[in-house]
Amino acid sequence: MKKLGSILLLAVIAAPGAAYDHPLGSSAIREAYFKSSGRFAEFLGTYTKNLPAPKPGPHVAQIEVRTPFAQVIVSSHEHSVGYSPMQAAQDYKKNPETLQVRIQICATATYAIDSIVAAPQGLYQGVQRMNSAKECFHEFQFRFRQGENIRPKSSYGVPIYSGGDNAASILVAADVWFVFSTNEIASEPFSVTVSTPDGQMVSAEFDLVSLR
Numbered sequence: 433m434k435k436l437g438s439i440l441l442l443a444v445i446a447a448p449g450a451a452y453d454h455p456l457g458s459s460a461i462r463e464a465y466f467k468s469s470g471r472f473a474e475f476l477g478t479y480t481k482n483l484p485a486p487k488p489g490p491h492v493a494q495i496e497v498r499t500p501f502a503q504v505i506v507s508s509h510e511h512s513v514g515y516s517p518m519q520a521a522q523d524y525k526k527n528p529e530t531l532q533v534r535i536q537i538c539a540t541a542t543y544a545i546d547s548i549v550a551a552p553q554g555l556y557q558g559v560q561r562m563n564s565a566k567e568c569f570h571e572f573q574f575r576f577r578q579g580e581n582i583r584p585k586s587s588y589g590v591p592i593y594s595g596g597d598n599a600a601s602i603l604v605a606a607d608v609w610f611v612f613s614t615n616e617i618a619s620e621p622f623s624v625t626v627s628t629p630d631g632q633m634v635s636a637e638f639d640l641v642s643l644r
Contacts, residue, residue, distance in 0.1 A: 451619045451640060451641050451642065451643070451644070452499045452501070452531075452617070452619045452640040452641075452643055452644065453500075453501075453619065453644075454499075454500050454528070454529060454614040455500070455528050455529065455614075456500050456501060456504065456524060456528070458521060460501060461504055461517065461520055461521045461524055462517045462520075462521075464501050464502075464504035464505045464508065464520070465504065465505075465508045465517045465520045466517075467505050468504075468505045468506075468507075468508035468509040468512065469509070469512065472505065472509050475505065476502065476505065476506065478643065479496055479497050479498060479499070479502050479638070479643060480494055480495070480496040481494065481495045481496070481636040481638075482494055483495065483634055483636070485538075485540065486540075486632055488540075488542040488543070488630065489540065489542060489543050489628055489629075489630040489632055490537055490538065490539070490540060490543040490545065490628050490629070490630070490632075491537070491538040491539075491540050491543075492535065492536070492537055492538075492626045492628065492632070492634040493536045493537070493538045493605070494534070494535070494536040495533070495534070495535050495536075495624050495626070495634075495636040496533070496534040496535075496536075497531065497532070497533055497622065497624075497638045497640075497643070498531065498532040498533075498534065499531055499640070499643060499644065500524070500528060500529075500530070500531070500614065501644045502643075502644070503524075503530075503532065504520055504523075504524050507520065507523055507524075508520050529613055529614045529615065530611050530612065530613065530614060531611075531612045531613075531614055531617045532609060532610070532611055532612070533576065533584070533609070533610040533612070533624060534607050534608070534609050535574065535607070535608045535609075535610075535624070535626060536592075536605055536606070536607050536608075537569065537572070537605060537606055537608060537626075538604065538605040539603070539604050539605060543630075545603055545604070545605065545606065561588050561589065561590060565587035565588065565589055565608045565609075565610065568589045568606065568608070569589070569606075569608060571628075571629040572626060572627065572628055572629065573625075573626070573627035574608075574610065574624075574625075574626055575624070575625040575626075575627075576610070576612070576622070576623070576624055576625075577622075577623045577625075578617065578618055578620060578621070578622050578623075579620075582612065582616055582617070584610035584611055584612050585611055585612060585613055586610075586611045587608065587609060587610045587611065588608075588609050589606045589607065589608050589609070590606065590607040590609065591603055591605075591606050592604055592605040592606060592607065617640070618640070619640050619641055620639075620640060620641060621637055621638070621639050621640065621641070622637070622638045622639075622640050623635060623636070623637045623638075624636050624637075624638075
């Protein structure tokens with residue numbers, strides 16, 4: 433009986449660190465900060481599904497989920513020079529209760545993306561943003577489920593150009609972002625489905641039991 437109690441206690445202790453959790457405590461933020469270097473790409477890759485290109489039509493190339501823990505890792509990686517765990521904690525507190533989903537849609541030889549995407553609406557924290565996903569990709573359907581459909585609280589798009597910002601740049605893709613309240617997302621499988629105008633249905637599932 434004593435041995436069984438010890439096993440259950442270990443399970444309770446281990447569970448929060450092994451699954452999606454929120455809000456993050458100071459130790460979790462610090463742990464995320466130190467994961468932003470070294471094997472950053474490998475770690476973040478567990479949050480991203482790379483999808484094959486279709487023969488015709490638009491290419492839904494990537495679907496990514498960013499938990500609060502992953503968001504701290506990315507933010508710390510992007511501000512690596514002179515950035516401290518204390519600053520990571522301060523930045524996290526500005527927007528602590530969100531889960532983000534990024535869907536990358538690419539143009540192909542049979543599908544021009546610049547004909548459906550509205551012009552960027554200026555800069556937001558140094559990044560060009562387009563209108564909401566519904567306005568930019570109104571012919572696409574985006575669904576999010578955990579047992580039942582879940583609605584995001586906001587969405588936006590970030591254009592991706594070939595050739596940087598020069599005059600000859602061509603709009604080749606866009607990252608479409610959806611923002612959810614963590615109160616709406618449980619630590620259980622979370623599925624994302626994209627239906628394209630030409631009838632493709634692309635899905636990805638993320639097990640938030642195993643993702644931090």
